[in-house]
Amino acid sequence: MSTYEAKLQGREEIAQGTMAFHFEKPAGFIFKPGQAIDLLLPDAPDLVAGSARHTFSIASAPFQDELVVATRMRDSAYKRALSALPIGTQVRLEGPSGSLTLHSDRARPALFMAGGIGITPFMSILRQAAKDRLPQQMVLLYSNRRPEDAAFLAELQQLARQQPQNFRLVATMTGMGKSQQPWDGATGAIDEALVRQICAEIAAPICYLAGPPAMVEAVRHSLGDAGVNDDDIRSEEFYGY
Numbered sequence: 077m078s079t080y081e082a083k084l085q086g087r088e089e090i091a092q093g094t095m096a097f098h099f100e101k102p103a104g105f106i107f108k109p110g111q112a113i114d115l116l117l118p119d120a121p122d123l124v125a126g127s128a129r130h131t132f133s134i135a136s137a138p139f140q141d142e143l144v145v146a147t148r149m150r151d152s153a154y155k156r157a158l159s160a161l162p163i164g165t166q167v168r169l170e171g172p173s174g175s176l177t178l179h180s181d182r183a184r185p186a187l188f189m190a191g192g193i194g195i196t197p198f199m200s201i202l203r204q205a206a207k208d209r210l211p212q213q214m215v216l217l218y219s220n221r222r223p224e225d226a227a228f229l230a231e232l233q234q235l236a237r238q239q240p241q242n243f244r245l246v247a248t249m250t251g252m253g254k255s256q257q258p259w260d261g262a263t264g265a266i267d268e269a270l271v272r273q274i275c276a277e278i279a280a281p282i283c284y285l286a287g288p289p290a291m292v293e294a295v296r297h298s299l300g301d302a303g304v305n306d307d308d309i310r311s312e313e314f315y316g317y
């Protein structure tokens with residue numbers, strides 16, 4: 077892993093309580109879609125030793141000229157310091173790290189399963205795949221409580237419309253009772269029935285999971301129960317949720 081300096085260029089809310097942070101891409105920084113960086117914040121009053129570093133998957137794709145991370149804005153010391161960073165601040169990045177990257181056997185489909193902000197590594201993969209016009213088949217199961225919480229949903233819906241042969245999106249909501257928005261898509265968790273249904277439609281996928289640890293563990297069980305071999309499952313747990 078190498079260390080880089082990068083300037084914060086902008087930030088915006090991309091779903092309720094979820095922000096994207098845009099950094100300039102440092103010269104020489106090379107990464108694969110699906111990889112992560114450690115973001116080290118400059119000194120801030122309530123950051124105690126060791127808490128100035130967090131790991132984030134890179135949501136932007138390598139072809140883009142910026143680095144974007146996205147996060148749920150919980151009330152932690154780190155997130156308070158991150159949201160207070162003035163635009164133009166230099167931060168330290170370490171990376172890239174992680175191996176939640178697309179398999180090289182293009183004949184095998186990819187089945188991505190994201191819980192909430194676990195969507196970030198798959199955004200990078202899907203954006204780069206669309207740019208490269210990868211013919212590989214990809215399916216994304218994307219679970220959120222409500223459409224209001226679902227980061228990048230409109231972009232994903234557009235990617236699915238643009239590449240109907242290669243990319244299928246199944247977004248599912250688990251808490252529509254608390255939503256103010258209309259939703260005519262799937263509801264309920266990513267469970268064994270959904271996984272079985274998708275696995276019956278695509279041959280021998282490599283499965284990728286990202287999200288809160290409890291979600292990753294539950295979906296891993298569902299995949300096992302649906303007969304997916306453990307060797308074909310890759311996962312990343314986002315601690316702290």
Ligand SMILES: Cc1cc2nc3c(=O)[nH]c(=O)nc-3n(C[C@H](O)[C@H](O)[C@H](O)COP(=O)(O)OP(=O)(O)OC[C@H]3O[C@@H](n4cnc5c(N)ncnc54)[C@H](O)[C@@H]3O)c2cc1C
Nearest residue numbers: 112130131132133146147148150152154193196314315316
């Ligand atoms: C590879 C990777 C990629 C990630 N990508 C993203 C991303 O794209 N977006 C995003 O929002 N988050 C991502 N995360 C999670 C992120 O690093 C933070 O943990 C998360 O945002 C919570 O931070 P917080 O400041 O809200 O909570 P914190 O106050 O930092 O943490 C809350 C609690 O989480 C637990 N915890 C924290 N770190 C660890 C750890 N390493 N091992 C075990 N328990 C731990 C502790 O119990 C801690 O008290 C990623 C994590 C990993 C490992």
